[in-house]
Amino acid sequence: MKKLTFAYEMKLTFSAPVTEHRFQLRCAPVTGPRQQVIDVNVQMDPPVALESTIDSFGSLVMTGYLPEAHTEFGYRATGIAFVDNANIKEEPFKPLYRFQSALTRPGSAVGALVGICRARLEALDGADELDRARVIMDEVYGAFDYTPGSTTVQTTAEEAFAQRKGVCQDYAHVMLAVCRGLGIPSRYIAGLLDGEGATHAWIEVYHDRRWIGLDPTHNRMVDDNYITIAHGRDYRDCMLDIGVFSGDTVTQSQWVNASVHESLV
Known part of the structure; x- marks a missing residue:
């Protein structure tokens, strides 16, 4: 703590x-x-x-x-x-987090990434949702360039990934699009992280009756340094x-x- x-x-x-x-x-x-x-x-x-x-x-x-x-x-x-x-409390599952939202709906660019991730996941033996989400996070992180000013708050996951650059919001939207495309319930998080100087965005996946955070911008699991402000389907629920x-x-x-x-x- x-x-x-x-x-x-x-x-x-x-x-x-x-x-x-x-x-x-x-x-x-x-x-x-x-x-x-x-x-x-x-x-x-x-x-x-x-x-x-x-x-x-x-x-x-x-x-x-x-x-x-x-x-x-x-x-x-x-x-x-x-x-x-280390002691995240259980929460009831909400089915809406299985489905794409306005800002995460995939096109051809994100669809190709879904295919790449699916191939990697099929090679895993006995992987649970969290293991699979880590693989997806690694793929998203490796395919993106963090570029401030390259997107706006209206940019979709497909638009950001088509140009392979964006900011934390875009990393989160792309990872959500892939997770949901592969059947992993996931949600958008807006919050605070030391060293950012502004708000930060990451995602959570539903695993073992709990929501577990992953930060694709930094390619790491969310820890005790992250403060959650709002969560929802995508940025529009968390403005x-x-x-x-x-x-x-x-x-x-x-x-x-x-x-x-x-x-x-």
Whole structure:
């Protein structure tokens, strides 16, 4: 077990004043099967009241409304997470994680990778879902180049893999596409990892009644250094912030920063 102190900050700057700003945040982790979260604090700028609920995937969702004109919007989420990957609690299986989603649906490029992985898996003797997922992770890692700016949040697994480059979100989507294509239930995770400077994405596969994490961007198993914020079928179920507002020809720029530090238990 590790005790991790975390902070996640996001700031939007608008080129002109905006009003009628309605937003939805998934920026704070909650207690779950592999972590206990305490002392969570979310500070908003400008100050605004938040309403909280838990979505159908179990992630904390906060919503708010800023009717007044403003040119900046941001938040800072802090807290402490006790992460214990050695004692992950059991969870009931949800069949939807067997099926492809909008961002993981494979085409010819991902389909070819599924074929390569299938051939490797057929050579394994007595492999379980976790063993098979490790093989898939290794193939995804070896076939990708980590290239910031090469994709957007709308890029699908097929589009990213066709160009063989992307970021953590794309690695996760491609691995999900292959796992699901080979019958391995899997889900997308958005969270925090020390050293990233921003949020990170990885996947989990369902094995022995538990969800086990794998990080294809780094080709390693998820350990106690990872804090889960949200999970779902793909990125669209785990967007940390989304909103709509009124404004006249407004552009926006975003700044984010994330930090995770280990503390003594």
